[in-house]
Amino acid sequence: MTLKSLLKSLLFTEIMQGLKLTFTHMFKKKITVQYPHEKLELADGYRGFIVHRRYENGQERCVGCDLCEAICPAKAIRVVGDIHPEFPERRFAKEYTLDFTRCIFCGFCVVACPVNALSMTKEFAHSSFTREGLIYSKDQLLALGDRCESESIAYLKVRNMWGAEDSGKDEGRYHFPPISATQSGG
Secondary structure, eight states: OOOHHHHHHHHHHHHHHHHHHHHHHHHOOOOOOOOTTSSSOTTTTOOOOOEBBOTTSOBBOOOOOOOHHOTTTEEEEHHHHHEESSSSOOOEEEEEEETTTOOOOOOHHHHHHHHOOOEEEEEOOOOOSSSSSGGEEEHHHHHHHHHHHHHHHHHHHHHSSGGGGGGGGGSSOOOOOOTTTTTTTO
16 A cells, blocks of 8 residues: 555545535535426427417318328327318328327427428426326317417427428428329339
8 A cells, every 4th residue: 555545545535525526516506496386497499299280370280191100210190181171182180199108209200291280399297197198189289289389489490490491381281292104103
C-alpha cells in the first residue's frame, strides 16, 4: 500500500467528494413536479396521443387511404375506406380504430398521411380499467382532435408539415395517382 492510498483511506476523500456534491445540490431549486396538481410544460413536438383532425368547415380530413395502417410498425391501426355516399369523387374512412395498447407513438402514421388528417398532441394521461377502453374509434379520435386542435397544429408546424408548401393537403380531397400500363402488368 502506498502512502497516497493510505492518506486517501484515512482522510475519507471519496466521502468528502460525495458530501460536497450533496451540499451543492441541496440548495438548488427543486425540479420535482407534484404530478396531478402540477403539470409539466411539454414541447410542441411532444409525441402524445394521436388524434384525427377536421377541416375548418367541420368535415373530417381522413380519406381512408390506409397509408397509416400500412406504415404502422406495431399494427395498431385498422382502416376500412369507402367512397363517400354524398360525394362520389371523395373517399372517407368508414371505420377507423387505433389500439393505444399497441401504439408505440413513433409518428410514422402522421408523416404518411397525405391530407394531414392525423396529428399528435401533448395528451399522455389516458387510462382505462379495461383493454377495450384504450381502443379508440374514429369518433373518439375526432372528439379528442377537436379538443386539442391547437396542440395538433403546433405539432405539425414543429415537424414542418404545416404551411404554404402543403396547400394541396388542404383542398378537401386527395386524388390517387392513376395506375399506368406498366404498373398494372399490361
